Amino acid sequence: MLSLDKLYPQLSSAEKMGLLDDLNNIYGSLPQTSCERCGTCCTVPPPAYIVEYLNMFRYMKENLGDRIPEIVEKAIRFYFLELVDINLRCPFLGEDKLCMVYPARPLSCRGYGLSRSDSVFLSPRNEMEELARRYKEQHGITLPEEVVKFNLPECGSVKIIGEKKVSTDLLELAISYVARLESQLFPVDLVDKELTFVPYVTHLALTVISEGARIRRPRVMKEYLEKGSSDMLEGFVEKARAVQL
Numbered sequence: 001m002l003s004l005d006k007l008y009p010q011l012s013s014a015e016k017m018g019l020l021d022d023l024n025n026i027y028g029s030l031p032q033t034s035c036e037r038c039g040t041c042c043t044v045p046p047p048a049y050i051v052e053y054l055n056m057f058r059y060m061k062e063n064l065g066d067r068i069p070e071i072v073e074k075a076i077r078f079y080f081l082e083l084v085d086i087n088l089r090c091p092f093l094g095e096d097k098l099c100m101v102y103p104a105r106p107l108s109c110r111g112y113g114l115s116r117s118d119s120v121f122l123s124p125r126n127e128m129e130e131l132a133r134r135y136k137e138q139h140g141i142t143l144p145e146e147v148v149k150f151n152l153p154e155c156g157s158v159k160i161i162g163e164k165k166v167s168t169d170l171l172e173l174a175i176s177y178v179a180r181l182e183s184q185l186f187p188v189d190l191v192d193k194e195l196t197f198v199p200y201v202t203h204l205a206l207t208v209i210s211e212g213a214r215i216r217r218p219r220v221m222k223e224y225l226e227k228g229s230s231d232m233l234e235g236f237v238e239k240a241r242a243v244q245l
């Protein structure tokens, strides 16, 4: 994850190396799509590489000005509570069900509705039962059944606009190109093990509240499950309000 002090130097390196231009060219190789904008797929934001996060962060800074504090607050709440509250949605999803970072959304969001059901684009939570077992064993937390059993439905509403064609092979090739860009920023073994491949929300939340928040996550989840709120979470949100991005 990128801490705040490393974020801007990394962004500037990625720009100088032309990685964000390359990334946007990869995005541009995929067809434009339309859909019914129900927002269901934004229940479980899929993973994104850090180079994609940098691109999204730049977009957010340049375009979303006044909305950034609200997005950051939602990202922090989502980061802590996504495994205990099924009603949360990706913090970048607007009230109008439009993605606020649509031109900079990651490849895994672009691939949704265009890919096979066993693809990385669709299966961010395919190990939920195992995760639930570990939370129970290590932290005494029972994850709610509706979270554990939630399966993102395949979407049949995505329509391709224009002449470009798409195939799962093309999508998987595109993601391997993005992984190659990531390898210019981080050691290849980290990239191969997908350690830099997590949802935008997690990237953003951990930039703002720092990596150390990870160890507090189970405590926040427990408090929330027991009381319906968490003082510790409110403390993180309060601290985040003081952070200048």
Ligand code: SF4
Residues within 6 Å of the ligand: 035, 036, 037, 038, 039, 040, 041, 042, 112, 113, 155, 156, 157, 158
């Ligand atoms: S891609 Fe499908 S699930 Fe996602 S918002 Fe569009 S219609 Fe809904």
Ligand code: SF4
Residues within 6 Å of the ligand: 041, 042, 043, 044, 045, 046, 090, 091, 092, 093, 094, 098, 099, 100, 101, 102, 105, 106, 109, 200
């Ligand atoms: S980044 Fe946009 S498209 Fe992707 S999950 Fe969030 S709101 Fe949905």
